[in-house]
Amino acid sequence: MIEIVYEKEKQKPEGNEGYFRIPNNIRQIGEITGTQKIYIEDYAYTYLCRIATENSHKGMAAILMGQSNWKDGNSYLFIKSAVALEEMEVSEEHLAFTQEIWNHVYEKNKEYFPEQEVVGWFLSIPGCSMELHEIICQTHLNHFGGNDKILLVREPLEKEEAFYRYEDGKMSRQTGFYVYYEKNEPMRSFLISQNAKQEKKTEEVDDSAVHTFRKKVEMKSETEEKYKFPVFKTVGVCAMAAALAVGVLYANDYKKEKSSKTAVASIKEKEEEPVKVTPVNGTPDENTKSEETEEVKEEIPKEEVQNSQPANVSAQNSYIIQQGDTLTKISIKNYGNAKRVKEICELNQIQENDLIYPGQTILLP
Known part of the structure; x- marks a missing residue:
């Protein structure tokens, strides 16, 4: 063409x-x-x-x-x-x-x-x-x-x-x-009218889309408001439960730690403050005996005071191990020789090489 x-x-x-x-x-x-x-x-x-x-x-x-x-x-x-x-x-x-x-x-x-x-x-x-x-x-x-x-x-x-x-x-x-x-005025007027109608139609479509969008947003907001309090309440309860559980765990740990510290402190005190036991063949001075007895009463429970009495007393058959004691020393201290070590081991179901520590109570034959 x-x-x-x-x-x-x-x-x-x-x-x-x-x-x-x-x-x-x-x-x-x-x-x-x-x-x-x-x-x-x-x-x-x-x-x-x-x-x-x-x-x-x-x-x-x-x-x-x-x-x-x-x-x-x-x-x-x-x-x-x-x-x-x-x-x-x-x-x-x-x-x-x-x-x-x-x-x-x-x-x-x-x-x-x-x-x-x-x-x-x-x-x-x-x-x-x-x-x-x-x-x-x-x-x-x-x-x-x-x-x-x-x-x-x-x-x-x-x-x-x-x-x-x-x-x-x-x-x-x-x-x-x-x-x-x-100059074509009739066609020009027609085109202007068509464009105006098209723009109006587009605006109506846009308005409809905006209206639909806003309606959806409003419905969503209403739904969120409806369920907001229960959701927050549930979240709050869960958070409180979690905090309580953590608190209980910390409390338990604290108690265990405090108990352990108390036990260790008790053992140290017992190690540092020796308890004198009257020898089998000896008679302690009255004043010394009185002071020692008061110390034992203040620091050692009643049962331990009884157990700390000399082994040659017929009513006593136990012994509290002191700092530096061994099974041999205990046998010599209570029986005058080391021949009773085997009996002490059998009575307490231990071996001669087993570890013993201050404050431990053993039975004497």
């Missing part, structure tokens, strides 16, 4: 040319041959290209409006406006111009283009062949009969396009057309 841009001076009226004029600013697309010359205004052409691109995934149709004139055996067709048929289902095998669709066209024609008439239609189908399908041809004959009506077909993906008219018993492809530029 070729494109030529040029200006043509307005010609003087000849014949019925007084009812139309040739546009000054035009752009030629393709080669112009034959007796029909097609002019499409830029507003309308741009609008058709846009709706085809925006709906490149599906079929789209529109009605073409303008005027047609004759001069010297040539047909002049001016496409000034276009109205998209957004509610129409479009495919090569299915095209239905229902009464509702025509009512829509007549309403737009009356509102925006009262001085124009239907001059043809527009068809955009993805993958559409430029060799027209039989259903497309039949639809054109049924609704756009006559050789003064045209069809503009555009393939939206490859952007291939062509005009067709019915002549010699078939749909004939036109080799070229003109795009012209002029």
Whole structure:
């Protein structure tokens, strides 16, 4: 296809040319041959290209409006406006111009283009062949009969396009057309109205989405408020239980540690403060005996005081081990010789080499 841009001076009226004029600013697309010359205004052409691109995934149709004139055996067709048929289902095998669709066209024609008439239609189908399908041809004959009506077909993906008219018993492809530029107030007003409706529709969709989102947020907030106190209460109870458990463990550990320290301190005190035991064959001084006895009473339990008495007393059969004692020393101290070590071991179920420590009580034979 070729494109030529040029200006043509307005010609003087000849014949019925007084009812139309040739546009000054035009752009030629393709080669112009034959007796029909097609002019499409830029507003309308741009609008058709846009709706085809925006709906490149599906079929789209529109009605073409303008005027047609004759001069010297040539047909002049001016496409000034276009109205998209957004509610129409479009495919090569299915095209239905229902009464509702025509009512829509007549309403737009009356509102925006009262001085124009239907001059043809527009068809955009993805993958559409430029060799027209039989259903497309039949639809054109049924609704756009006559050789003064045209069809503009555009393939939206490859952007291939062509005009067709019915002549010699078939749909004939036109080799070229003109795009012209002029002040087109009717189409401009229609486009502004369409844009305003589109923006309003978008705003309504946005408002609806915002409303739905806010409603969900409010429902979520209500749900959170409903369950907030029980959740916090449960968390608080769990935290208290955990703190109590930790406290009990620390208390137990503290008690055990304190008990251990007390036991160790007791053992150390017993080691550092020796308890004197009266020898078997000796008689302690009365004053010394009295002082020692008082110390034993203050530091050693009653049972231990009794056990610390000399082994030769018949009522006593136990002995508290002192600092530096061994089984041999204990035998010598209580029996005068080391011969009783074996008996002491057997009575206490220990071995001669076993460890004994101060404060430990053993039985004496």
